[in-house]
Amino acid sequence: MKRVTLVLTLALAAGLSASAAHAQTLKTIKDRGMLSCGVSQGLPGFSSPDDKGNWTGLDVDLCRAVAAAIFNDATKVKYVPTSAKDRFTALQSGEIDLLSRNTTWTISRDTSLGANFAGVNYYDGQGFMVKKSLKVNSALELNSASVCVQTGTTTEQNLADYFKANNMKYEVIAFATNDETVKAYESGRCDVFTTDQSGLYANRLKLANPNDHMVLPEIISKEPLGPMVRHGDDQWFDIVKWTLFAMVTAEELGVTSKNVEEKAKSDNPELKRVLGSDGNFGEQLGLTKDWVVRIVKLVGNYGEVFDRNVGAGSPLGIARGLNGLWNKGGLQYAPPIR
Amino acid sequence: MSTEARKPPPQIALKLRRALGGKAGWNGVAVQLAFAAILGWIAFEIISNARTNLANQHIAAGFGFLRNNAGFDVNQSLIPYTGSDTFLRVFVVGLLNTLVVSVVGIVFATVIGFIIALCRLSPNWLLSRVGEIYVEVIRNLPLLFQLLFWYLAVLAALPNPRQSISLLGIAFISNRGLVIPSPIGESGFAPFLAVLTFGIVASLALRIYARRALYQYGHMIRIWPYVLGLLFGLPLVTTLIFGLPFTFELPQLKGFNFAGGSRIIPEFVALAVALSTYTAAFIAEIVRAGILSVHKGQMEAGSSLGLSRGATLRLIVVPQAMRVIVPPLTNQYLNLTKNSSLAVGIGYPDLVSVFAGTSLSQTGQAIEIIAMTMAVYLLISLLTSAVMSVYGWRINRSLGA
Numbered sequence: 001m002k003r004v005t006l007v008l009t010l011a012l013a014a015g016l017s018a019s020a021a022h023a024q025t026l027k028t029i030k031d032r033g034m035l036s037c038g039v040s041q042g043l044p045g046f047s048s049p050d051d052k053g054n055w056t057g058l059d060v061d062l063c064r065a066v067a068a069a070i071f072n073d074a075t076k077v078k079y080v081p082t083s084a085k086d087r088f089t090a091l092q093s094g095e096i097d098l099l100s101r102n103t104t105w106t107i108s109r110d111t112s113l114g115a116n117f118a119g120v121n122y123y124d125g126q127g128f129m130v131k132k133s134l135k136v137n138s139a140l141e142l143n144s145a146s147v148c149v150q151t152g153t154t155t156e157q158n159l160a161d162y163f164k165a166n167n168m169k170y171e172v173i174a175f176a177t178n179d180e181t182v183k184a185y186e187s188g189r190c191d192v193f194t195t196d197q198s199g200l201y202a203n204r205l206k207l208a209n210p211n212d213h214m215v216l217p218e219i220i221s222k223e224p225l226g227p228m229v230r231h232g233d234d235q236w237f238d239i240v241k242w243t244l245f246a247m248v249t250a251e252e253l254g255v256t257s258k259n260v261e262e263k264a265k266s267d268n269p270e271l272k273r274v275l276g277s278d279g280n281f282g283e284q285l286g287l288t289k290d291w292v293v294r295i296v297k298l299v300g301n302y303g304e305v306f307d308r309n310v311g312a313g314s315p316l317g318i319a320r321g322l323n324g325l326w327n328k329g330g331l332q333y334a335p336p337i338r
Numbered sequence: 339m340s341t342e343a344r345k346p347p348p349q350i351a352l353k354l355r356r357a358l359g360g361k362a363g364w365n366g367v368a369v370q371l372a373f374a375a376i377l378g379w380i381a382f383e384i385i386s387n388a389r390t391n392l393a394n395q396h397i398a399a400g401f402g403f404l405r406n407n408a409g410f411d412v413n414q415s416l417i418p419y420t421g422s423d424t425f426l427r428v429f430v431v432g433l434l435n436t437l438v439v440s441v442v443g444i445v446f447a448t449v450i451g452f453i454i455a456l457c458r459l460s461p462n463w464l465l466s467r468v469g470e471i472y473v474e475v476i477r478n479l480p481l482l483f484q485l486l487f488w489y490l491a492v493l494a495a496l497p498n499p500r501q502s503i504s505l506l507g508i509a510f511i512s513n514r515g516l517v518i519p520s521p522i523g524e525s526g527f528a529p530f531l532a533v534l535t536f537g538i539v540a541s542l543a544l545r546i547y548a549r550r551a552l553y554q555y556g557h558m559i560r561i562w563p564y565v566l567g568l569l570f571g572l573p574l575v576t577t578l579i580f581g582l583p584f585t586f587e588l589p590q591l592k593g594f595n596f597a598g599g600s601r602i603i604p605e606f607v608a609l610a611v612a613l614s615t616y617t618a619a620f621i622a623e624i625v626r627a628g629i630l631s632v633h634k635g636q637m638e639a640g641s642s643l644g645l646s647r648g649a650t651l652r653l654i655v656v657p658q659a660m661r662v663i664v665p666p667l668t669n670q671y672l673n674l675t676k677n678s679s680l681a682v683g684i685g686y687p688d689l690v691s692v693f694a695g696t697s698l699s700q701t702g703q704a705i706e707i708i709a710m711t712m713a714v715y716l717l718i719s720l721l722t723s724a725v726m727s728v729y730g731w732r733i734n735r736s737l738g739a
Contacts, residue, residue, distance in 0.1 A: 151691070151696045157409040172410075232395055
C-alpha cells in the first residue's frame with residue numbers, strides 16, 4: 001500500500017507540478033524544522049531503532065550530522081524506514097531529503113534514478129553466510145545451494161553473475177525485507193544467506209545462535225555504500241557531500257567530540273579554517289561558519305562514529321580495513337577544506 | 339398572499355441529460371465529443387508534463403528498459419529464463435507465475451468451497467458443525483497471517499533435503515519443496531500423443547452423440563466401454579508398437595539439493611494452499627446461499643421421484659442454484675487473483691514481486707512499471723469476468739429453455 005502511495009505521489013508530482021522545483025531543499029528543510037532522512041528497516045550498526053524507538057547506526061549518524069550542521073541540533077531528524085525496493089521512489093517523490101541507507105553506488109543508479117551519490121561512508125563487499133554444520137569452507141563449494149537474498153539489491157545481480165561465472169547452479173529465493181530474508185535462512189529454507197559483508201555480521205547477531213553460522217572468506221563484489229540526494233539541487237548535494245568530508249577531515253586532524261571546543265581556539269591555521277574561525281566556507285555552503293564544530297560536537301568525527309556503531313566499540317567489532325583513513329592504509333580520503 | 343401560479347421546477351437534471359445525448363438522441367453528441375476531447379487533452383497534458391519533468395530530473399523514462407538485461411535470477415519459471423534475459427521476459431515470467439498460482443487456487447477454492455457448503459447444508463450434525471467452524475475460523479483471520487502460517491509454521495517445519503521424507507523412493511518432501519520424477523520424451527512420444535488426442539476428441543464426439551440421442555429420441559446409449567477403449571486401449575497398443583512414450587527421471591540428492599526431477603517450491607504450495615482455503619470459505623457461503631435460494635419443494639420433488647439426496651442436488655438443485663451463485667463467485671475469483679500479489683511476503687516470484695518489485699528497483703522506472711502491472715491485473719480481472727459472464731448467460735439460457 002505504501003508503495004502504491006509513493007508511486008502515486010511520484011506520478012502526481014511529475015504529472016501535475018508545473019516544474020519540478022527541487023532546488024529549494026535546504027529552505028524546505030529549514031521551514032519544516034526537520035530533516036527527513038531515509039534509513040533501512042533495521043540493520044544493526046548502520047540504521048536500527050532501539051527498544052525506545054531511537055535510531056542509531058553509521059548511516060543514522062550521517063543524518064544526525066547533516067541535521068547538526070543545519071540546526072545545531074542532531075535530533076531534528078525524521079527517520080523514514082525504507083525497504084530496498086522502495087528507497088529510490090521515496091527519494092524521487094520527495095518524501096525524504098536524503099537517503100542514508102547502506103546503498104551501493106553504481107553507474108546506473110547514479111545516472112538513471114534522478115539522484116546523486118554524495119560520497120562513500122562505508123566501503124563494503126558482498127559475502128556469504130552458511131551454517132557451520134554444512135561444513136563448507138569456500139563459496140566455490142556452493143553448487144546447487146539455495147540462496148536467500150533481499151530483492152531489489154545489487155546483491156541479487158552479483159549473485160547471478162558469480163554463480164554464472166563459476167558455472168554453478170543455485171536456487172534464489174528473494175524476499176522484500178531484510179528480516180524476512182534472515183528468517184527464511186534461519187528456518188532452513190536456504191543454505192546460504194548473502195548480502196554485504198558488514199550486513200552479514202550485523203544480521204548474524206540477530207540469529208538465535210550466532211556461533212552456529214560462519215561468514216565465508218570470499219568477497220565477490222565492490223560495494224561502496226553512500227548517501228544519496230535528488231538530482232538538480234547542487235547546494236543540497238554539496239552540503240551532504242561536505243558533511244561527510246568534514247567528519248573524515250576532523251578525524252584526520254584529531255578533532256573529536258570531546259576536544260572540539262578546545263581545538264576551535266587553536267592557532268593552527270588548518271584547524272582555524274576547518275573549525276570556522278578563519279574563512280567563510282560554511283556560509284558558502286548555505287550553513288554557518290561553525291558548521292564543522294556543530295557536526296563534530298554533536299555527532300563526532302568519522303572514526304568515533306565508526307567505532308561506536310560498527311567498529312571496536314560495538315557488538316559488530318568490524319576492523320577499520322578499507323574504511324581506515326587514507327594515511328593509515330584505508331580509502332577514506334577527504335578533499336581539503338580551504 | 340399572492341396567488342401567482344407556481345413556477346415549474348427547474349429541470350436541470352433533464353437538461354443535463356439531453357445535453358449529454360440521453361433522451362434527445364443525437365442532439366447531445368457534440369457535447370459528448372467535446373467532453374471526450376477535454377479528457378483526452380488533460381491526459382495528454384499530464385503525460386507530456388510528466389515526461390518533461392522526469393527528463394529534467396534525469397529520471398529515465400519510456401519503455402526502452404524492457405529490452406535491457408535483467409541480471410537477476412528467478413526461483414520459479416514456466417518458460418526458460420536466465421539472468422541474462424531481458425526485463426520483458428521477467429515480466430512474462432512473473433505474469434505466468436501469477437496466472438498459474440491463480441488458476442490452481444481457483445480450481446481448489448471452488449472444489450473445497452462446494453464441499454464445505456454441502457457439509458454445512460448436510461442434515462448430519464457433525465458435518466454441518468465442521469463446515470460452520472471452517473467458514474467462521476478461516477474467513478475471520480487475515481489472509482496474510484494465514485499465508486505466513488502455512489509458510490513459516492507448517493512448511494518450514496519440514497526436514498532439510500538430506501533428511502527428506504521419501505515417498506516410495508521416487509518423490510521427496512523437504513523444506514525445499516516437493517520433488518517428483520519428471521517425464522522425458524522417448525521415441526514413442528509423438529504417436530502416443532497423437533493417439534491420445536484422437537481418443538479425447540472421439541470420446542467427446544461420442545458423448546455429444548449419446549446426449550442428443552437421449553434428449554431427442556429417448557435412447558439410452560452406453561458409451562463408457564468405447565470411451566475406455568479409446569482413452570486407454572489405443573494408447574496401450576501404440577506403446578506396444580512404438581515403444582514407451584516417455585521414461586521418468588528420478589530425483590537424486592546431490593550436494594545441497596535434489597538434482598533431476600521436477601520440483602514444486604514451498605512458496606508456491608504455501609500461496610496456493612492459503613489462497614484456496616481462504617477463498618473457499620467465502621465460496622462455501624455463496625454456494626450455500628445459492629442452494630438455499632432454490633425452493634425446498636424442488637428437493638422434495640426430487641425425493642418423491644425416488645432420487646437420492648446426492649442425485650437431487652446434482653441434477654435438480656445445483657443447476658438452478660448456479661444462477662444465483664455465478665455472479666458473486668466471479669467476485670471471489672477476482673479477489674483470489676488479486677490476493678495472489680501477497681506472494682511478496684513469502685518470496686514467491688509473482689508479477690508484483692519480480693516485476694513491480696525487483697525490476698522496479700533495478701531500473702527505477704516506477705511510473706512505467708506500476709502502470710504496466712496495473713494494466714495486467716485489470717486485463718486479467720476483465721477476462722475472468724467476461725468468461726464468467728458467458729458461463730452465467732449459458733446457464734440462464736439453459737434454465738429458461
